[in-house]
Amino acid sequence: MTTPSRQARLRGGLLGLLVGDALGVPYEFHDAASIPPSAEIEMTPPVGFNRAHAGVPPGTWSDDGAQALALLDALVRDPTLDLGTFAANLLNWFQQGAFTPDGNVFDIGLQTRQAFYAIAAGASPSTSGPSGERDNGNGSLMRCLPVVMVAASRDEAIHLARKQSLPTHGHIRSQLCCALYCLTAMGILEGQSAADAVRAAEDELLERHAGTTEDTELKIALDGRFDAPQGSGYVVDSFWSAIHCVLSTHSYEDCVKRAVALGNDTDTTACIAGGLAGLIYGENGIPIRWLSVLHGKAMAETLLAQL
Ligand SMILES: [Mg+2]
DSSP states (O other), X not given: OOOOOHHHHHHHHHHHHHHHHHHHGGGTTOBGGGSOOGGGOSSSOOXXXXXXXXXXXXXXXXXXXXXXXXXXXXHHHOTTOOHHHHHHHHHHHHHHOTTSSSSOOOOOOHHHHHHHHHHHTTOOTTTOSOOSTTOOBSTTTTTOTTHHHHOSSHHHXXXXXXXXXXXXXXXXXXXXXXXXXXXXXXXXXXXXXXXXHHHHHHHHHHHHHTTSTTHHHHHHHHHGGGSOOOOOSBHHHHHHHHHHHHHTOSSHHHHHHHHHHTBSSHHHHHHHHHHHHHHHHOGGGSOHHHHTTOTTHHHHHHHHHTO
């Protein structure tokens, strides 16, 4: 395999996120035991499979993809990320169907919905995200990849990763998982292997947070690596499930199929893993049969062209 260019990696990252999300949509809410065998995991599930989100056309991204595009749009307008713009984009998605291929809004997380009601009622987007210990769903992790498309340094990637989490996911653990993910993605973009990139991200955050009040939360996030991947909606499991998929496979296709095979929050695990796999293998690593049925691809292209 030739090494993808930076441009091919960035395009692969965003398209890989969207394709992974779309691939996982029909399989959501099924446990691992009821997911079809790998050869049959496609945008259209095998006949007889009780697909989730009936009525949604094959190849359609869900909340994950829409929120990632909402973030990319805000970052294109202002690379330092104006949270007011980002929150307005998110509400525009939630209320009007912006950033979706056909105006259909589905699959919104409970915590995210709660944050939107707070924002609509006038809360500041820097504090609207619920921040209790139980408020650690994967909703801000799944959308954060666009940070690495504009971040000029690792410091900036950490800052933006955490900042973009705030409107919906205010807890430190969620913020740190987003930082871990974006640092990992930065490493891959810089040419590191995925394994080295994850390790470097962990070491960098450990060093940064040594002796601070956030140290305990960071250790909780990092200890997730010792648990079996569940593909659940919990941000720590979600991050490490995606890393498991990336590190245990050698192609984009196998990576996102592995994510779906974990069951549960299939679209989000495949989105998070697919973003990294897209960076690793580049746009050409994503199967054409999936890219060609990605509903709304032109919308992503319009945003990519503005980078
Ligand atoms: Mg989703």
